[in-house]
Amino acid sequence: GDSVTQMEGPVTLSEEACLTINCTYTATGYPSLFWYVQYPGEGLQLLLKATKADDKGSNKGFEATYRKETTSFHLEKGSVQVSDSAVYFCALSDQGYQKVTFGIGTKLQVIP
Amino acid sequence: SAVISQKPSRDICQRGTSLTIQCQVDSQVTMMFWYRQQPGQSLTLIATANQGSEATYESGFVIDKFPISRPNLTFSTLTVSNMSPEDSSIYLCSVALSRSPGEQYFGPGTRLTVT
Numbered sequence: 001g002d003s004v005t006q007m008e009g010p011v012t013l014s015e016e017a018c019l020t021i022n023c024t025y026t027a028t029g030y031p032s033l034f035w036y037v038q039y040p041g042e043g044l045q046l047l048l049k050a051t052k053a054d055d056k057g058s059n060k061g062f063e064a065t066y067r068k069e070t071t072s073f074h075l076e077k078g079s080v081q082v083s084d085s086a087v088y089f090c091a092l093s094d095q096g097y098q099k100v101t102f103g104i105g106t107k108l109q110v111i112p
Numbered sequence: 113s114a115v116i117s118q119k120p121s122r123d124i125c126q127r128g129t130s131l132t133i134q135c136q137v138d139s140q141v142t143m144m145f146w147y148r149q150q151p152g153q154s155l156t157l158i159a160t161a162n163q164g165s166e167a168t169y170e171s172g173f174v175i176d177k178f179p180i181s182r183p184n185l186t187f188s189t190l191t192v193s194n195m196s197p198e199d200s201s202i203y204l205c206s207v208a209l210s211r212s213p214g215e216q217y218f219g220p221g222t223r224l225t226v227t
Binding site: 032042044045046093102103105 | 121143154206208215217221
């Protein structure tokens with residue numbers, strides 16, 4: 001079945017540091033890939049997505065590129081802020097289906 | 113997009129009792145989902161609730177334990193029945209907009225503690 005593997009946290013960074021959260025996936029077809037973010041006390045919200053190979057999703061300074069050859073979708077940001085402290089979930093959805101498979105989530109803490 | 117609210121936001125319940133969680137959406141949606149997020153773990157899909165049909169449960173979840181209602185296109189409830197401490201978790205509802213497969217909007221969650 002489909003699965004998502006992401007690095008376990010917590011990840012602690014100083015403000016303005018570079019961020020990479022690794023994510024790899026296993027799927028039978030050609031899935032769409034997502035990063036969701038959960039800020040403290042809030043529900044999950046979609047951060048970015050990519051629907052086909054080599055697509056790059058971006059939002060709020062975060063980027064991730066759909067790499068079919070390495071089945072990866074790593075999340076990156078060049079300079080993190082304290083307000084980026086949250087839990088980040090990598091996820092996939094098989095094409096045409098609404099069911100989403102989530103990774104375990106990576107907690108990011110950014111310190112001033 | 114969609115705005116989703118859940119009630120209650122948190123509750124502490126005794127073993128053997130039941131709790132019903134409500135999920136309200138600000139627009140009409142066909143597909144709603146219920147998830148469980150246990151401490152330190154990812155989201156696990158409990159069931160998919162489409163208006164006008166029976167909920168579809170994932171492996172490991174049964175209707176007797178987690179009955180779901182979906183009376184209209186903006187509302188759903190999930191009941192956690194005969195609770196045990198293992199049911200302590202965050203329960204989340206979400207909705208899907210049919211034009212974007214896999215893209216879901218989540219409520220803030222209900223934090224349940226069973227003592």
